[in-house]
Structures are given as C-alpha cells and as structure tokens.
Amino acid sequence: MKTTVRGVRSVDIEMSQPERAAEFYGKIWNLTEVERKGGAIWFRGTGAHHHILAIHPARGAAALRRLTFDAASRDVVQALHRKVAASGCTTEAPHEIDAPGGGYGFGFADVEGRNLAVICDVRDHKDTADAPDRPRKIAHVNLNAAQLEKSNAFLVDVLGFRKVDHSGPLHFLHCDNTDHSSMVMGAARTPTLNHVSFEMPDLESCMRGGGRMRDAGYPIEWGPGRHGSGNNVFCYFAGPEEFPIEYTGEVLQIDESYEFHGPDYWKWPPGRLDQWGITPPHTARWKRIQDMVLFTPGEYRL
Template structure:
C-alpha cells in the first residue's frame, strides 16, 4: 500500500514501533519470528529488535524483564526541528520530558525525544533513524505497524493531548473509541474508553486480506485461536483477525486500511451503530472473546519515573 503525501500532523509522520518487556525473551522471539513472521533486525544482550518487510528499522522490540509491560510507543518525527517543537508542545499540553532531544542509544539510531503524556504513557519520537533498503511487500509477512490502541480512563483528555501536543486529528468517534490520525492512514492511534490506562492492542499491516486470513490459519496451527474475526471494521474499513500473543499481548493482523485526507468527514457515534447481532461490516464474526476482552486491559505502561 503506497501512502499519499497527506500530512494531518505537522510534527509526526507516522507510527514506527512499540517496545515491550517480556518475562521470557527466547519464547517471545521464537513466536514473533517463526509464527508472526517478523525478522530480527538487531539484538543486544537483553533485547531483540524485529522488523517487517517495510523500511522501518524495527517495528517491535522485546526486552527481558520480570513482567509483561509496554515500555513505549515510538513515532517518526517529520524533521529534526519537529523534535524541538514537540519538546515544547508536549509540555504546553501537560506532558513532561523524560529525555531531551539527542542521539538514540539503541539499534536504529537517529535523534530522539522521550516524553510522558499527562497519564504517564511513555512516547518517543525519532528522526534520521536507519531504514532498510530492501523494503517491499511479501505475502504473509507484516509490512509495518498501522496503529496502536491505548485504553484511557479519560479519552477526552488523552485525545486533547494528542491533538494539542502532537498535531493529530480526529477521524471518527464511536461510542467506545476515538480514532486519531497523523497521516493518510485512517488512524495511527485509537483511544478506548476504559477504567485503566493500558495497552489494548497492536495492529500489524499485512499486504492483503489473503495474508490476514492465512495468518489466522497459521496462528491456529500454532495454538493461538482467533479471538475476534475475521471481520471488517467500520472506522478505518480494515479487515482484521485478533489474537492473544505470548504473555497476554493482544495483536492484530489487518489489511486495506482506509486512506484519508482533510476531506474525510469526521464521524460521530451515531454514524457507527451496527444492527443487532453484528460487530463489524460483514456480520459474520462472533463478538470478541471474553479472553480477548480481559487481555485488552491487562498490559500496562512501565512507570515513567
């Protein structure tokens, strides 16, 4: 899928990667390479950095630790000056700086900024990080991350931070979720109404719906049931299959994410009401499993310090 040059945010170009702490690094690496179909881009003594087939140096990093946590969400900044602008707007919007603009001391490099939002979620912004020259689309392999969904005890406040500090725009608001974009993808971040500030899920973009479906079969063969899907969402129009990965992390294979620009009419909850018994456009999927609903609120951010 070729992205258009449309820029919703003047500061943030897109979602690059998510970092997780896992209690057994070897088990997690085996799953995400052998079953989920990522490749190792780099490793250190206590972490592994995994890439898709796209240009991003890595889209998932796994770090050894005692419990499953989300360490940070990393976005691509549009420029080096954008990092300095973000350092200012984050503070103005109620966040705080954890690490000032400077060199990134991990594989991929570049310059980076690390912040905490008003609720303590750790967000990073990088520019000039390494990219892979062999980027492309390969059947059955994730290309990049397309979105991350974060639970929020106060969606309106979190949404206001993403809009004021990061320049995101609202694409749609449903009864339970706000979908925010920084570029042509319908959403790079979605915020779910919840009683915790936690990770809901991470979505990996596949090259086509066949890859999403074959991925569901591959996951079932590996002992990971499809916890929701197959289906096609309303907001974003993307096809999906959801799973619970190792150590309780919810992950999604998705494809055909809607591409938008400023002509897109922002949707309200009344625009996204399904007929009774339906949970998506196709109407063939059962609702999310109880296990998925529990896992979608059980992984928390590491303390911001």
C-alpha cells in the same frame, strides 16, 4: 512544516520469557529479527522502519515499555519537544539515540504517565517490497485511557493528531500519513494497552496469518471481520504472555477531505459486529487481555 507525528514507528514491549516471545514474533507472527543486544531483540516488518518491535526482558509481568512515533525531520522533533515541554509533561531534551537504528529524538511521559517518544533520522531499510503473509509495519495502537478527554486532547493539541471518527466507545486519530488512523483511544479505569495492530499487505495475508496462528495454537479471539470506521480487515489474537495483537489489512487511505462521523453514523444492525456480518463476538479471553497490559512506570527516557 507540519508539527505532527507521522505514525507509530515502533513498540517496545517487556516479556518475562523474551526468547520464547522472540521465537513467536519471528517464526509465527512473521517479523524479521534485525538485532540483539543486552538480552533485547529487535524485529522489522517488510516496510522501511529499522524496527517495529523490540522485546526486552521484563522485571515483572508483560508490559508495554514505550510507543515511538516517527517524525519527518529534526525541526519537527524540536518543535514537538517544545510543545510537549510546554504542556507540562515530563520529558528529556532531544538527542542522538544510542540504540539499534540510531536516530534523533526524545522520550516523555504523557498526561497519564505513558512512555512515548518521537524520533527521526533512523537508519531505515531500502528493501521495502511487500511479502505475502508478512507484516509491513505497525498500523495503529489502541490504548485505554482513564482520562480519555485529556489523553485525546494531548494527542490532538500537542502531537498534532486529528480526530477522524468516533464509533461506539472508540475515538480514531489520524496523523501525518494517509492511513485512516494511527492511534485509537477508548476508556478504562486505568491507562492500559488495548492492542497493537500490525498491517498485512492484503486481505489474503490476514486470512493466511489467521490460519498460521491457529495451527500454532493461537486461536482467533475476534474476527475475521471488516471494521466500519477505517474499513480495515481484522483478526485479533492473544500473543505470548497474553499480549493483545491484531493482524489488519486494507486500511482506508484518507486525506484532509475525510469527514468526521460520530457514533450515530457507525451503527450495525442488531447482532452484527462487522461489515461482513461473519465474525462471532470476541472471546472472554480477548475481553480480559484488551485491558490488562500496563506501561512500565517511569521508562520515558530513550
């Protein structure tokens, strides 16, 4: 049994105008609403996960309430819970979850107080065909850590990630799936969200998504381009309430044979920011919003 998570299943966010945000994530970002309850709205992608995004009413500014990792079985959930508890993090016992999609799992506050959760046995969807211009799933989440080494060590030693690349300021962490990385970690003064990345089925969908966002008044803040580490196509945007989001596609698929490379390997010629050499630098707005959204304090219980 691999005592490792299988990737980011879903992201819970808080918006001061949840209805407006829901309109955006349904009609422009191209997710599909699956449930509404108590002022919160749940959305799926075209992939199997019951939902990949939940929007909750915010008590203050826009916030990241929780990241939920997928686990393969109850045995894995219980083994991961033992490791989380042994690490000294605040957690709750694994239990049946009374929320849309159900499942079995636990929440906890990690080494920097982030609300994370691990769940399995969710009532997932059987219709999983790709659709043009519609996101499949969360590709990865990029977090900023105040204690980067400690946060990376937690992801590796406790949740079972493997560091597969280190490029510039970013550390890329792979888990029990074939995607190059499901978590990306960088440094900042406080633990914040850098961005949430949604996986599109192909490059064409990233480009058309970029156009659809521009038409709707959400210009591309960085991209389009193709990253070095991970080889994925990217377009970054400021979503409602300046929430930092990415369309990505063609993520490199890897297995255990993938070899780590460090910053000396991942270097661009002067003035170049991506493989194609076509993206301009990110905007000042992107620079600001990629270190702005905080986790909701204390919301670790599922």
